[in-house]
Amino acid sequence: MEHKTKNGYEGLLIVIEGTDGSGKSTQLELLKKSIQDKSYGVMVSEWKTSRLIANVIDDAKERNLLNATTYSLLYAADFADRLENQIIPALKSGFIVLLDRYFYTALARDVVRGQCIEWVKNLYEYAPEPDLVFYLDMPVDVLLKRIIGTTGLDFYESGRDVGFSTDFYKSFEIYQNKCLEQYNKMKEIYNFRSIDGTKSIQEIHKIMNDEVQKLLDSGILA
Amino acid sequence: MGRLTEKHNLKGTLVCVEGIDGSGKSTQLALLRDWLKATGQDVIFTEWNSSELISQTTKLAKKKNMLSPRTFSLLHAVDFADRAKQVIAPALKAGFIVLADRYAYTAFARDVARGVDPQWVRKVYDFAYKPDLAIYFDIDPKTSLERICFNRTPKFYEAGMDLKLSSDPYESYMIFQGRVINEYNKMVDEFGLIKLDANDSIHSKQVKIRELLREVLREKGIEV
Numbered sequence: 206m207e208h209k210t211k212n213g214y215e216g217l218l219i220v221i222e223g224t225d226g227s228g229k230s231t232q233l234e235l236l237k238k239s240i241q242d243k244s245y246g247v248m249v250s251e252w253k254t255s256r257l258i259a260n261v262i263d264d265a266k267e268r269n270l271l272n273a274t275t276y277s278l279l280y281a282a283d284f285a286d287r288l289e290n291q292i293i294p295a296l297k298s299g300f301i302v303l304l305d306r307y308f309y310t311a312l313a314r315d316v317v318r319g320q321c322i323e324w325v326k327n328l329y330e331y332a333p334e335p336d337l338v339f340y341l342d343m344p345v346d347v348l349l350k351r352i353i354g355t356t357g358l359d360f361y362e363s364g365r366d367v368g369f370s371t372d373f374y375k376s377f378e379i380y381q382n383k384c385l386e387q388y389n390k391m392k393e394i395y396n397f398r399s400i401d402g403t404k405s406i407q408e409i410h411k412i413m414n415d416e417v418q419k420l421l422d423s424g425i426l427a
Numbered sequence: 428m429g430r431l432t433e434k435h436n437l438k439g440t441l442v443c444v445e446g447i448d449g450s451g452k453s454t455q456l457a458l459l460r461d462w463l464k465a466t467g468q469d470v471i472f473t474e475w476n477s478s479e480l481i482s483q484t485t486k487l488a489k490k491k492n493m494l495s496p497r498t499f500s501l502l503h504a505v506d507f508a509d510r511a512k513q514v515i516a517p518a519l520k521a522g523f524i525v526l527a528d529r530y531a532y533t534a535f536a537r538d539v540a541r542g543v544d545p546q547w548v549r550k551v552y553d554f555a556y557k558p559d560l561a562i563y564f565d566i567d568p569k570t571s572l573e574r575i576c577f578n579r580t581p582k583f584y585e586a587g588m589d590l591k592l593s594s595d596p597y598e599s600y601m602i603f604q605g606r607v608i609n610e611y612n613k614m615v616d617e618f619g620l621i622k623l624d625a626n627d628s629i630h631s632k633q634v635k636i637r638e639l640l641r642e643v644l645r646e647k648g649i650e651v
Contacts, residue, residue, distance in 0.1 A: 256493075257484075257488055257493055257494075258484065258498075261480075261481060265480055270479070270480050270509075272508070272509075272513075274508040274511075274512060274554055275480060275505050275508045275509050275512070278501055278504050278508055278551075279481075279505055281501050282498055282501035282502055282505060285497045285498045286495075286498050289495050289498070324553065327547060327550040328551065330547070331497070331547075
């Protein structure tokens with residue numbers, strides 16, 4: 206049977222992208238609730254949560270065991286496992302699948318780590334195209350403050366494994382800037398629905414909710 | 428494709444052995460290692476699915492039949508990448524002879540036999556150095572089965588039971604390993620694998636391998 210969705214299955218695939226501290230998780234929760242309220246089946250899946258490999262990644266990160274290539278491949282394995290075992294089955298059953306990050310995250314991070322973009326794209330080339338990608342666009346200075354004020358400077362999230370600088374803050378600043386640069390390049394290529402991340406939580410939620418409603422009103426799930 | 432098709436310019440020498448289980452490659456590599464060590468060469472040995480990073484996870488996942496063809500492929504790529512960067516590349520740069528029990532070709536053979544796209548998996552491994560000598564031990568599935576499963580049933584993934592080719596593990600093994608062999612044979616030309624008959628005696632195979640390696644080393648100015 207032919208489906209109207211871009212992802213090719215019966216359900217909807219909606220992604221929220223953005224760097225750390227851009228407010229993805231908060232928006233995901235709100236969006237999940239509002240879609241549930243409309244009586245649709247919703248499934249949420251977050252980056253790096255596969256039963257197969259997520260704890261291996263955490264453990265390896267803790268022990269600084271990763272090089273750029275194993276970093277890429279482990280995340281690709283995590284993604285493949287979630288895609289095959291959670292995401293695609295849910296899409297096939299007609300769920301609205303909400304994702305916290307998609308392979309765009311890998312593209313940004315891996316390329317910043319020096320991987321060839323074509324090589325990384327190949328790792329994810331089988332991933333279905335989302336029906337909607339929200340991108341929470343944040344100016345870097347706001348982002349830096351948010352991360353420092355909440356989770357603090359994580360080793361990999363500051364790109365310290367890449368060795369940009371021995372100064373923790375400097376390294377963090379360079380890494381996040383480079384990630385943003387990659388995201389900015391992807392905006393057009395992957396048709397991101399970019400949202401100003403400095404708007405209030407409710408404002409952002411309204412934009413997302415309206416977009417989703419528009420999609421649903423178009424009869425895409427019929 | 429990248430490095431896998433271009434000669435590396437590193438000081439060391441990379442030798443790998445390939446073939447399905449029971450083809451005698453590990454025996455041959457062990458003999459080669461002892462000989463090289465006895466002649467005073469710097470040798471390092473590395474084998475498939477043995478990295479500290481991931482090999483235990485992969486083994487556990489196999490036991491629980493948790494792997495799809497794609498995650499099977501990616502986890503082995505993680506293992507290989509870890510050893511490639513951690514062991515193989517540094518040793519080659521330092522001038523060692525690196526002996527690898529299985530190499531990227533194992534992934535190309537097995538993963539493609541599982542239905543993974545041949546170009547996709549080749550690209551995944553395109554960071555791997557091209558071996559100076561890659562030997563493929565050719566054996567038929569039946570002999571392989573007799574050698575490795577004389578006292579046990581074939582394991583789930585080695586028999587390709589995940590592909591549901593047959594509910595009988597022995598029969599499934601024959602079909603699946605037949606496909607793997609088929610892929611190996613395609614790679615003889617594609618990657619210049621040197622094919623040896625696994626049915627020859629241990630001695631005659633070892634004589635042949637030493638001859639091949641001597642020639643490779645001589646080109647690098649090393650006499651053994």
